[in-house]
Amino acid sequence: MSSLGLALPDVSPPKGAYVPAVRSGNLVFVSGQVPMVGGEVVVTGKVGAEITVEDARALSRQCALAALAAIGSVVDLDDVAQVVKVVGFVASAQGFVDQAKVVDGASGLFFEVFGDVGRHARSAVGVAELPLGAPVEIEVVVQVDR
Template identity: 65%
Template sequence: MSTDIRERLAELGLRLPEASAPKGAYVPAVRSGTMVFIAGQIPLSGGELTATGRVGAEVSPERAKELSRQCALAALAAVDSVVPLERVVRAVKVIGYVSSAPGFLGQAAVVDGASELLVDVLGEAGRHARSVVGMAVLPLDAPVEIEIVLEVEADGTP
């Protein structure tokens, strides 16, 4: 990348959080060749959920979009735990899960928070394929969960 990701985060007034500890029998991120698969990130701060509930009921769509952005930032921290952020080449795929109240149809706009963060930080390399799914409930009653796949520079590491 032409712009250092850490510099770009600072320009945006963002700080990379600590990578979240797993809440089960998995790891935050796995590198396989030039791909990094990031486990689903829920909106945590200091190991505690930032918000709970369903979007369109207990959580507003606007707040959920902010939480989605927070999840994407946490995903970058998870990447940094397995490969330095400076080695990120591009975002490949985002999968967003939105805990949705009955009748709530704005899931895509909620996950735009994560998508926009990746473009803000990575520029054109942040544009990605995406899926968005409405769910009845997510782990720990989180309103959103974001999963990301990134491509990183090859260096011979499996």
């Protein structure tokens, strides 16, 4: 990843009764990742009001990096055989309909890191609120081969 100019953040400590990632068989399920630095959300607000699509897309990418860190806490990232599913939640202002453009930040990162293995099924969902006031949250499921 360093060859791509990317550095994984520290795994964010859970803010509740859950773990960042769980392996079940050959799948790793990642808890929803919000854009955090040092255990704190970096920006709050709704996309389409306080947060632009471009900024939200960058935050989505940051969430994807956090998801990779969470995956790396339970398996070696070299063992990822397929990014299976990405679900993006976007805290949306009234009338905002470009959730897919926001979640493209995460999707693009997975393709950048893994190539074709990073292509995945996806949902992009607009919501009224997200934990800690975050504008975006990304969850991921990956398949590993060992």
